[in-house]
Amino acid sequence: MNDMPILLIDDEPMLLKASKLLLTSRGYSNVFTINDSTKVMSYLEGNKAAVVVLDLFMPNLSGLDLLPQLVSEYPEMAVIVMTATDETDTAVECMKKGAFYFLVKPVEPERLIATIRRALEQSMMSYELSTLRDQFFDDKILNPEAFTSIVTNSSKMHTLFKYMGVIAPSRQPVLICGETGVGKELFAKALHNLSGFKGNFVAVNVAGLDDTVFADTLFGHRKGAFTGAEQAREGLIAKASSGTLFLDEIGDLNDQSQIKLLRLLQEREFYAVGSDNPSTTNARVLLATNHDLQKLVADGRFRKDLYYRLYAHRLLIPPLRERADDLSLLLEHFLDVAAREFDRKKPTAPPELVTLLENYKFPGNVRELEALVYDAVARHDSGILSMESFIIAIGASRTLHAHSSEQAQSGESRLDSLFGHFPTLAEVEEYMISEALQRSKGNQGIAANLLGISRQTLNKRLRSDQGE
Structure with missing residues (x-):
């Protein structure tokens, strides 16, 4: 999701520069700026944008006039409006015209980052829904070569393949559910192959790992973090940079490890063992379990907030007896x-x-x-x-x-x-x-x-x- 294009529109060059620097420092790699609002529509004819941050008051063509054009021509694009005027009527008018959110300058950096993250998620969801509608009426499977390791002629499996083709480019986590032996890792590898991500596919079974081993395995450690840590070591999340990290058997994680996993999925941040400074990642995380997570939540053995964070995309692999x-x-x-x-x-x-x-x-x-x-x-x-x-x-x-x-x-x-x-x-x-x-x-x-x-x-x- 960090590589989805973001377009900043403002007539203040210094503000554009500062905002772009902030976003790139947080791992957003495709940030573009325009300081002339009259050039926005022609720019979008040849370039994509998942999210637009739009200043409301600009010369020649105001953001208030540009907003309905953007929403009409590019409905899947989320538009965040920013202005120095804190007026309720203006905010209401912008929301009625289709704005995703309304921010008042000066905007706190963390608030801007959080709003853009939510907008990117909505933009990705809109794209997936649109693609799912198209796929629903199409019998073709996108990139069938990605599924060559999965031997099947089942209509249930082919339906899953279509869904996977839609969600593959997303950086959102995917929960893969199914009984023991159904091939959850094969599906995870297929999703990675479909995604086009250039990084590695890194798999780890987290069953039986206590919190310290879990954190060290995934996030690595700093030199001197514990006895025997004579050198710093990167975790598996670093090896999966720009690729996919597959965590199997997440239903067996203890509460402290679940908290760390939730932060990784929600903020895309993690702490190496012994470090006070957070690191960021652009790896896509796939997770698998053969447990009934809903029952584990009811029994108090799995965090409810983590469960709902995993619920965005879910694959339920049918058992062999149903195939x-x-x-x-x-x-x-x-x-x-x-x-x-x-x-x-x-x-x-x-x-x-x-x-x-x-x-x-x-x-x-x-x-x-x-x-x-x-x-x-x-x-x-x-x-x-x-x-x-x-x-x-x-x-x-x-x-x-x-x-x-x-x-x-x-x-x-x-x-x-x-x-x-x-x-x-x-x-x-x-x-x-x-x-x-x-x-x-x-x-x-x-x-x-x-x-x-x-x-x-x-x-x-x-x-x-x-x-x-």
Whole structure:
């Protein structure tokens, strides 16, 4: 956001010079000035401005007359009006004509900086809304090459890709939510690639870091800041300058670290350990969590002000169980990658393997599928890929998941709603076998795995039901 263009318009050259110096000292790199109000509209025909700071009383063409032209021609541009006249009627008139804010000279430097920052945020939001409207009616994904590492054919994922294309140029933080193993870091890297930022992508997992280690890792330290700090060291935020800093597992941060993170996001400032002087950054911060932050806020474990600061842009990555169409794509992709890594011919997956996978919930999501495929390829000799390692792993995972999950409602109420009465064992067995065969598309091996019994036992039950 610090590189968005800012245009200062005033007939006092010394004031323009001082204001530009103030803004550039705070990290705003594209600040331009005009001291002749009659040249503003022609300037904007060939140059962009996200925010305009406009003096109200100027010769030839007053700011009061220029303001409605700016608002009409460039509605996405935020116009801040400055004047030496502290008159309520004038302020009201300017706001009615579309001014973003009204400041009375002399303006305190911090107030000017804060107002410009808010105006830049609004300008960016206006741009994103406009782009989102255009994208909503367009099936095309902007810069699809940025998503080559994410294997999918899911409409949900493609909708996310479109949204990412819109918010990518913004310097606002983005919160990436999703279960363990859905690929949150891949999405963060895609956002960085889409952004066009020239700096590095720097990732760090902050889970388990106490406040001192968190501050030292991110912000660095000064020489002598603590025992053993014999030399000054830059933090990861400095390495991400003009690029992207990705913080994973932010739901595990303690309160003091959350305060430091809030200042970084809100003021774009931080303190190196042992320093009393703040430093600024132009790095874009992406954050990820597999926690329900809203629940953490309600439990008093996550700051409410930080939560709402993160809420501007949010990506919710769907779990693999909601992307059934992607299973065959991901299976082939991981078979190909694993075969290359093990330096062997890519094995052929049996058709019934996809059916088995479709009936599994994948609590570990894409990462779990990748691990299953790698293990199967490592065990593979030749011919058709064996399903044995998949069946064993999925069976063990189901048992673990069943013991660890809390039941949402009592067994009696579920059975009553399903059968209309408390069923007999024979009724339950018949229903379970029928459902398993339906889900497995008639494959008795997969059905037996779903039921947790051997294929021979299933065959015996089926023969018994048929009166053999």
